[in-house]
Structure formats: structure tokens, C-alpha cells
Amino acid sequence: MPPVSLVDIASYLPGEPVGTEYFTQYSRSDRMAKNVMFRSPKTRHHVGRDETEVDMVERAVQPLIERHGREFISGIDVLLTHTQLPTNPVLGAGPQVARRLGMKPTHVIDVHNGGCAAFIHMMELARTILRGTAARTALIAVAQNCAGPVFTQSEIRGLAQAPVPGDGCGVGLLVKDNSAPILDIECRTYPEFAGDMDFSTGSDRKYWEPGAGQACVSFSESKITKVFARGNRLVPEVAAVVCDRIGVKGRDIDTFVTNQPNRLFLRNWHDALELPAERHPDTFDQCGNLFAAGIPVTLDAEHRAGRLTDGSVVLMAAFAHAGDFAGAAAVRWGAVR
Structure with a gap:
């Protein structure tokens, strides 16, 4: 089978960091807050009220455009997207992302399952498509956008789990070659x-x-x-x-x-x-639980840090x-x- 490589990674974190003190003023249950599942990070990021998953992906892709050129990105063959909380529950984000980036991919797939493992799931799907078709390039994008909209609601922000999630977006560029192969x-x-x-x-x-x-x-x-x-x-x-x-x-x-x-x-x-x-880096204390975006955001942070x-x-x-x-x-x- 032809090799497929993960040749680049990029990410985007919305807004300014939100401190845990925002949530502690509303806290209801000390007992649940002490549960190991809900011990909160130091900070996290929240999407703005009018910021969509398409906005997040567009902003995450900008470093890829700077490194590879707009023409290369607009010519990508396969586009896969995953959104934790779709802005429009009827429509997938893929076609809008393609329009925003000036792309006309041969394959556009919105992947709703996979949850926190969606980045890996989409790597598998993209590799399968690239190996089985004439397509040579793929962009995979995951947007975690439910922390701000869901966990700051007046009835939710006092729950023990409210301070744990954060919002962010990660993208990966796959190419059918052997430069950085998926093993x-x-x-x-x-x-x-x-x-x-x-x-x-x-x-x-x-x-x-x-x-x-x-x-x-x-x-x-x-x-x-x-x-x-x-x-x-x-x-x-x-x-x-x-x-x-x-x-x-x-x-x-x-x-x-x-x-x-x-x-x-x-x-x-x-x-x-x-x-x-x-050897097991994470961005938990800076970003909280990023769901599907956790892997690409952390990879990008490690990559940028050398x-x-x-x-x-x-x-x-x-x-x-x-x-x-x-x-x-x-x-x-x-x-x-």
C-alpha cells in the first residue's frame, strides 16, 4: 500500500485564557469537585458567542497556508471535519470550510463519531481514501467548541465538571508520500x-x-x-x-x-x-479537556517548541x-x- 504521511500540524485557541476563579464563585458541590475526574485545570479557553466551528478551522489553518501557500491548501483533495457541538445541527461544517478556504475537494466528509479520538479516526479515514483513490492530499480538522456555550450556562457553571473543558481547534495535513509516514x-x-x-x-x-x-x-x-x-x-x-x-x-x-x-x-x-x-506532554493546565482537539493542539505546541x-x-x-x-x-x- 502507498505510504501516507502526517506532514504538518497547526492549531487555534480562542480568546484569552479563562481562570478557574470564574467557576469557583458559582461552585455548588465541594464533594464532587474533589472527585479526581473533575479536578480543574488552571486556565482554559472559551469560544465567543458568535464564533463558529468554521471560523475556528479557518484560523487554525492559517499557519499551514503560511508554510505551504494558499494555492496548495486550496487544492487539497480530501477534507474531513469533526465538530463537538455543530453550530447548525442539520448541516455539516465541511462544505462551509471548503468554501471559506477556496477549496474544491473530491471528498468532503463530516465525521461526527470518534469523540476525543476523532483526530486518530480521521487519520485512518484519510489514509484509506488516499490509498484507494487518485487523491494525494487531505486536511483533517477537529473543533472543540462546547466549553464556552455549554459549561458557562447559569445552571451548568456551578457543576463540578464545568471548569474542566476548554475550547480549541487542531488541523493536520496528510500527503501520499513517505516523508513523515503513518506507521x-x-x-x-x-x-x-x-x-x-x-x-x-x-x-x-x-x-x-x-x-x-x-x-x-x-x-x-x-x-x-x-x-x-x-x-x-x-x-x-x-x-x-x-x-x-x-x-x-x-x-x-x-x-x-x-x-x-x-x-x-x-x-x-x-x-x-x-x-x-x-515523554507524555499535555496542555491540560493551559487548555483543560479539549476533547478531540487535545491531540493536535498538544502536538502543535510540542512541534512549535522544538x-x-x-x-x-x-x-x-x-x-x-x-x-x-x-x-x-x-x-x-x-x-x-
Whole structure:
């Protein structure tokens, strides 16, 4: 099969950092706030009220335009997008992103599943399309945009989980060549866990119906325990499969980048791979839980800081929602500077 490379990465964080003190003034439950799942980051970013996922992707892509040229970006063959909270629930963002960037891709796909592992999921989809068609380039974009709109609502901002999420956007550029090859990808779906994460108004009202109650993503306390156990298992599990197939021990991975629900998950995951913490970077304290954007935002931060060495093995891994999806991908790093 022809090799496919992740040749560049870029990201965007909206607005100024929001301190935790914004939420503490509304805090309702000290007991839940002490739960390891909800220990808050120092800061996070929130999208503006009128900022759409299309705006976020356009801003995230700007460094790619500066490095590769507008003509190259407008000529991309495959466009995949993932949005945590679609601005228009009927329409996908892909065609609008294409119009905004002056693109006319042969494939435009809005990928709604994959959750926090959506970046890896879209790497797999893009690689499959590039290998099976005449297409040579792909842009994948993930927009996490539910922190500001959802978790600052008057009935939600006092909940223990409200300070944890942050907003941001990450994009990746894939090319059918061997310059920075994707070494392996593993994606797994676990239907038995589907539906264990809720998006509800806390009442009988559907989110699109008028009335009292504010929509929010939530887990019951009993489900939190189950999700924590699943997450601890699923991420090292898919990561180990990829390591085994590429012939590298987990402890020998140069850089390990995951989604970042909380600090305890981060610690447990690099401990499971026998990796020192410094080889498992994250942006949790600056950005909070970025959902699907966590991997590309952290990768971009490490890349811009010069901490990713050309030729090194970068392993990405994540699990989604309450554990209904998990994925891992390894890349021989060589992104454009």
C-alpha cells in the first residue's frame, strides 16, 4: 500500500485564557469537585458567542497556508471535519470550510463519531481514501467548541465538571508520500458502552424544545467510576497493539500524546506504558479537556517548541465518550517547520 504521511500540524485557541476563579464563585458541590475526574485545570479557553466551528478551522489553518501557500491548501483533495457541538445541527461544517478556504475537494466528509479520538479516526479515514483513490492530499480538522456555550450556562457553571473543558481547534495535513509516514493505526468500536454519556436538559424537555432546563453533557456518579476504569484500560490497550505491530516497546516511544480528560488519566496512561512523564506532554493546565482537539493542539505546541525530533516515533492514543471508541496511531515525525 502507498505510504501516507502526517506532514504538518497547526492549531487555534480562542480568546484569552479563562481562570478557574470564574467557576469557583458559582461552585455548588465541594464533594464532587474533589472527585479526581473533575479536578480543574488552571486556565482554559472559551469560544465567543458568535464564533463558529468554521471560523475556528479557518484560523487554525492559517499557519499551514503560511508554510505551504494558499494555492496548495486550496487544492487539497480530501477534507474531513469533526465538530463537538455543530453550530447548525442539520448541516455539516465541511462544505462551509471548503468554501471559506477556496477549496474544491473530491471528498468532503463530516465525521461526527470518534469523540476525543476523532483526530486518530480521521487519520485512518484519510489514509484509506488516499490509498484507494487518485487523491494525494487531505486536511483533517477537529473543533472543540462546547466549553464556552455549554459549561458557562447559569445552571451548568456551578457543576463540578464545568471548569474542566476548554475550547480549541487542531488541523493536520496528510500527503501520499513517505516523508513523515503513518506507521500504523488501530481503531476500535465498543457498542456495548454507547449511550453511557448523556446530553440532556435535566428534564423531559428535548434540547431543541422551548422551556426550562439547560443542556449539558453529563455522567451519573456510578457511570463515572465505570468510565474511569474503561479509560484506564482502553488507551494503553490500543497503544500497545500499535507498538507491537511496529516493533517498538511502549517504554521506547519518543513522544506519547493522548486526549486529556484529567491529570489522573494522564498519569495512569504513561505509567501503563512505562514512560516518564516528560515523554507524555499535555496542555491540560493551559487548555483543560479539549476533547478531540487535545491531540493536535498538544502536538502543535510540542512541534512549535522544538521538542519533537525528526525521525522520532510519536504515538497518539485516545478513548471517546464513555468508552464506545478508542484509537491509536504511530507516526515517524517529520513535520514541516
